[in-house]
Structures are given as structure tokens and as C-alpha cells.
Amino acid sequence: MLTPLLDQAALASAQNAVEPVVKAEGVNHYFGEGSLRKQILFDISFALQPGEIVLLTGPSGSGKTTLLTLLGALRSVQEGSLRVLGQELRGAQPSTLIRIRRQVGYIFQAHNLLRSLTAAQNVRMALELHNGLSPQEAQQRAEAMLAAVGLGDRVHYYPEQLSGGQKQRVAIARALVSHPKLVLADEPTAALDSKSGREVVTLMEKLAREQGCTILMVTHDNRILDIADRVLHMEDGRLESQGVA
Template identity: 60%
Template sequence: MIPATTFQAASTEAKSTPVICARNINFAFGEGELRKQILFDVSLDVAAGEIVLLTGPSGSGKTTLLTLIGALRQFREGELTVLNRRLHGASPADLIATRRDIGFIFQQHNLLEFLTAKQNVELIFELHPHVTAAQVHQKSLQILKDVGLDERVDYYPARLSGGQKQRVAVARALAAGPRLILADEPTAALDSQSGRDVVNLLQRLARTGGCPVLMVTHDSRILDVADRIIHMEDGRIMS
């Protein structure tokens, strides 16, 4: 089990204070005749320590919503507060500051093939220049041990299985002590056991550190970890 001390930097906000607060979000790609609206009047809250799953068919806007919450895209209509930062109209510096406090996990592990597992994890600390080289080394080794890869720290991705690669991606997302985890289909490419291992890691993070997890998934095998399931269709929250 991952010790609570690993995640001391995680958020400890009271559950009554939303870590994510979205109100009446509309989002579209393109302009004029090429404009295609993706999100329609989307509102949701996510509290500290919650695990919330976003489900729905492909093309329903789940990933787009995740990128807005992750400060990866700007939007024009609605209000969105993430980690007490207002993102509507936020400056580039404010968006970058928000991203530093978020751990991103995606369906594709996005590891750099020419770096070892440890070096791939260490990349996240480029967003945290205040962390010393010695701390980067220690934190990277510790989180890889926590995800069960302490004997693979010097392996390159080509020598890792699919499940091990995704564990490295999870370790990279968690290493700097994020205050929010956003995950986009993190188990889609994994077998049943590897997928369960990944969501168990995220569940322990939420429970021990109060760090909320918002996860897009089509994987019915992991629905049991959710505190809430939000279903989306055609850019709208249906339930």
C-alpha cells in the first residue's frame, strides 16, 4: 500500500469546498460556418478526495471538458474555477500555474523511449524548478517503488510491458504531489489486472491525500471505485 506520506503535498481542502467548480460551460471549435459546438451548458463540482468518472459515447465531449479543466485550452462562455483559480480569461501565467498543480494521465503513456523509467518520471519536475536535484532523485525513486517498479527504474520503455509503462506514466503524474488528478482513459490499453492496479493507486491517492480524481473512462471494470459517475452525451451532462 502507498504510504500517506508520499502524498503530503496533495490537497487537504475540506470536502465542502469544490476543487473543480464549472458553471454553464460552452465550447466550440472553429468560427463562422466551420464552427462546431462541443460542450453545451456544462456544470459540475468535484470536491477534495472524490473520485468522479466521466462516461459516455465517443465524441460526447468528455476529453474536451477534461482539457478545459486542466487549463490546456481556453474558453469563452461560462465560469470555471480549478484549485481556487478562475480560468475564464486567465493569463498564460495563471494557466501554467494551474497545470503545475495537476497530474495528467492519458490512455497512451507518452513515455520518451530514449529515457529510463526514472528519467521519464523526473521530467515532471521541470515544471517545479524549486525542487532540488537531490529531491528529484529521491522523489522519483520513491514513487516508482510505490507503483511496484523499484526493480525497473533503469529500464527503458522498450523493456517494459504495457502495464509497466502505464505505471511509469502514473508515477510521473503523482511524483510532484499534485492537488488534482485528471485521467483520460488510463486503463483502456491495459489488461484487467494492470487496469485494476492503476485505479487502486489513484483510489489510495484520493483517500490518503484528499486529492480528487476526475477520470474519463469506457471501462466498466473500474466503475466500482467511483464516488460519482457523470454521464455525458452530445456535449451535455445527462446524469
């Protein structure tokens, strides 16, 4: 009679043991040197669980983008502990940082598409870091991802031939085509009207749920708070709240 209870306890323990996608503990960050040194982030501690969609809000200059660049292994961790996808980033070797970047998708306020490349070519760029794919396979994946974001008939269009919302859809396709475990989005709706912005975040939510990835999205747009599992709020470099959406 004890076996089922033991099995249940083991299952509960295994579920609790799932490592967060992101775990930050006491992260501080500074810009400048000597007398010009200024602290930007103060004792940042939080975790992101697998499959979560979390919004990061707060006024301009509060440190949101700096935090995002640390999470994406685009900036060196100076103080504290920051684990992303099971790897400690503080003091990590360049090869480790490159490996982390390959598993992270990035979406920015400016879509950052290369004007000289078609939509499909822009999306394919995200696959060039991944070995083992032939050019034909990469093209097929890019076209399939563009179809998933509603641009199946725009694969050969250049950015100047696309609307703002369509460009951001290409950026989403580029971020998700490699099936990353973590997506970092910095104000992805800021340059869009309300209808296009809503369509973009709804699409991000749908695709992320399907792929099972975690999203951390910086936003000032209160109209999209309902898509989140949680909302984090930053003020003056500090996480002030970690409430449920």
C-alpha cells in the same frame, strides 16, 4: 450554554464553505469558425470536491476529452465560468494557467513516456516545473514514487523494456510525484488487459486517497465503476446525469 451550539454552527459553516476543487457553471465550447463553427459542449455545470474520485463516462465523441483539456488549463475557456483550484480560468493570464498546470497531474490512454529516458527520468520530468528541488532530491522523489507503484526495481529501465501495465504505472508515478491537488485521467486502462487495468486503477485510487487529491477519470470500462464516489455521464456534449456510484 449557547457557546457549544455556536461552535457547532461555526464548524458546520466552515465545512460547507470549503471551495470545490473544480466548479463549472454554464460552460459552452466550440470548434471551428464562421459557418464551420460547431458547438461541442453545452451548458456544462458541476463541481468536484476535495478528495473525490469521479468517473466520466459516455460514448466516443460526446465531449469528454474536450472537457478534460479545459479543466487542465490546456484549452481556453470560451463561455461560462470554470474555476479550478480557486482560480477562474476564463480570461486568465498565461501565468495563472501555468500555475494551475503545475498543480494538476495528467494520465493519458497512451502513457506518453519518452523512449529515450529511463522510468526515473520520465517521472523526474514532472518535477522540473517545480523550483527549489536539487537534481538529487528530484531523483530521490522519482525513485520513491516508482517504488510506491511497484517499480522500485525498474527505475533504470527504458519504456521498451517495460510491459504495458508497467508503462502505465510509470505514467501514474509521473502524475502523482509532485503531489497534485487534481488528477485528470483520460482512458488510462483502455490499452490494458482486464487484470492490468484493474491493478492500475486500484493503484491510482490508493495513492490518491493517501495524497488527498481529487481524480476525474474518463473511462469506458464498466468494470472499474466501483472505485468511484460518483459517476458523471455525458451524451452529445451534455452532462446527462451526476449519480452516486
